[in-house]
Amino acid sequence: MGWNLANCIANLRTSIADRPLEVALFSSPLRSKAMGALLFVGHPLFGVLESTVIAQPYENLWVRALMGLSGLVLVFGPVPDDPRSRFGAWICSVLWWVHCVVFMAWMYFNNDGSPLWLATFSIMTLIYFTLTDWRLAVLGSLAGVPIGYLLHATVTNVDSFNPSAPGEQIAVVGFTYAIAVWLSYTSGSLRAERLKVVGQLMGILAHELRTPIATIAMTTDVLDGRDESPDDKRLAAIVRESVVTMNGVIDLQIANSRTFSLRSAKSPTIASDLCKTLRDTYPFRNRSERSHIKLSVASNYQIDVSPKLVHPALSNVLKNAIEAVAAARGKIGEGDITITFFREGERGCVMIRDRGIGMNATTKSKMFDPFFSTAPRPGHGLGLAFV
Numbered sequence: 001m002g003w004n005l006a007n008c009i010a011n012l013r014t015s016i017a018d019r020p021l022e023v024a025l026f027s028s029p030l031r032s033k034a035m036g037a038l039l040f041v042g043h044p045l046f047g048v049l050e051s052t053v054i055a056q057p058y059e060n061l062w063v064r065a066l067m068g069l070s071g072l073v074l075v076f077g078p079v080p081d082d083p084r085s086r087f088g089a090w091i092c093s094v095l096w097w098v099h100c101v102v103f104m105a106w107m108y109f110n111n112d113g114s115p116l117w118l119a120t121f122s123i124m125t126l127i128y129f130t131l132t133d134w135r136l137a138v139l140g141s142l143a144g145v146p147i148g149y150l151l152h153a154t155v156t157n158v159d160s161f162n163p164s165a166p167g168e169q170i171a172v173v174g175f176t177y178a179i180a181v182w183l184s185y186t187s188g189s190l191r192a193e194r195l196k197v198v199g200q201l202m203g204i205l206a207h208e209l210r211t212p213i214a215t216i217a218m219t220t221d222v223l224d225g226r227d228e229s230p231d232d233k234r235l236a237a238i239v240r241e242s243v244v245t246m247n248g249v250i251d252l253q254i255a256n257s258r259t260f261s262l263r264s265a266k267s268p269t270i271a272s273d274l275c276k277t278l279r280d281t282y283p284f285r286n287r288s289e290r291s292h293i294k295l296s297v298a299s300n301y302q303i304d305v306s307p308k309l310v311h312p313a314l315s316n317v318l319k320n321a322i323e324a325v326a327a328a329r330g331k332i333g334e335g336d337i338t339i340t341f342f343r344e345g346e347r348g349c350v351m352i353r354d355r356g357i358g359m360n361a362t363t364k365s366k367m368f369d370p371f372f373s374t375a376p377r378p379g380h381g382l383g384l385a386f387v
Helices: 002-017 029-049 061-074 086-110 115-131 134-154 166-208 210-224 230-257 271-281 287-292 307-329 361-366
Strands: 267-270 293-297 302-305 337-344 347-354
Touching: 029 061, 029 086, 061 086, 086 115, 086 134, 115 134, 115 166, 134 166, 210 230, 267 271, 271 293, 271 302, 271 307, 271 337, 271 347, 287 293, 307 337, 307 347
Parallel strands: 293 337
Antiparallel strands: 267 302, 337 347
16 A cells, blocks of 8 residues: 555656647647637526526626637637647636636635535636646636626625535535546556657557667678779668668667656756757768758756756757758758757857748647658658657
8 A cells, every 4th residue: 555655646747747748739720719619609698598598697798799809819819830839838828817717716705605506616717627728727726716706896796605515516616626637647658658658658669670680780891891892882871871870769769768758857058058969969861961060059058957858858959850841852961951059148049040841830730740741751650759
């Protein structure tokens, strides 16, 4: 029992502290627009219904209209075009928090926890926990419900909150939050575990490739020692260069497989050194590609990072940039790819810019999905998922 409890605590600590925050789950341009349209139509519609057909103690059509109009943010503008960008994800998250937590709590308190609003508040709570990271949903609920009550107590001109069956209200709301947290937590853990298993499998496969590649490398060394024709030596050099590239790819995939299991210590790192290491160690397809990568350090600075985690992430982004340029131009030319380090206030930033084929809205919405790839050659589509 003690071991199981300790294991559960360790897993919970990992889920809270180590896993990246998923601000907006299952976002796409189509879903964003559909949800915005639903808010735009649904709020006025339910406002009218709850004022007439299923009349409730409190309703405010003006607030309903305002909430409906806010849904247009998800239909027009930059958010639906790229809902998975940092800006788009946080806008979606804030809107969901306002609609699902603050507004619903406010209306629940205004209506004294009527059966209809108890059910509505519970359903919207469950929906909120499916739309964002469970950690963010917990914090949003802890902040949003008191704000809803504060608005009820200070702004709304109604009597104080006086539910007919407070014990039942507490039981239903408490059960709803318990189920919401548990389902959201387990769902997030399953997503992380699946990606981790896929990464481990990829690491094993990559590791197993080392033996045949090492055999090929030794064969080219033997050929070098013989008195062969210039054409044979040239072919041997091409094979050797391909072996170096494949070993680099294997190193990258093994590093990817460890991304979700490594808890590497951070160390002070100079931005320019990180930039140079990335260019010097990346397995380019040929020597000329490395020379065409432009380095730009607008403002050098020191950062505390884990090189074992940051380097594979940057390598995956660089790999996508190389493939994008190759698809657009056939080969990499001078200035086609630029790696820039710069500052934005107190934040250190890295930007890998390419002159490739670019991305449409659909690609942007799926670029971090596992196994999604637009590469002309068969690809596993896991690089940016690990990033």
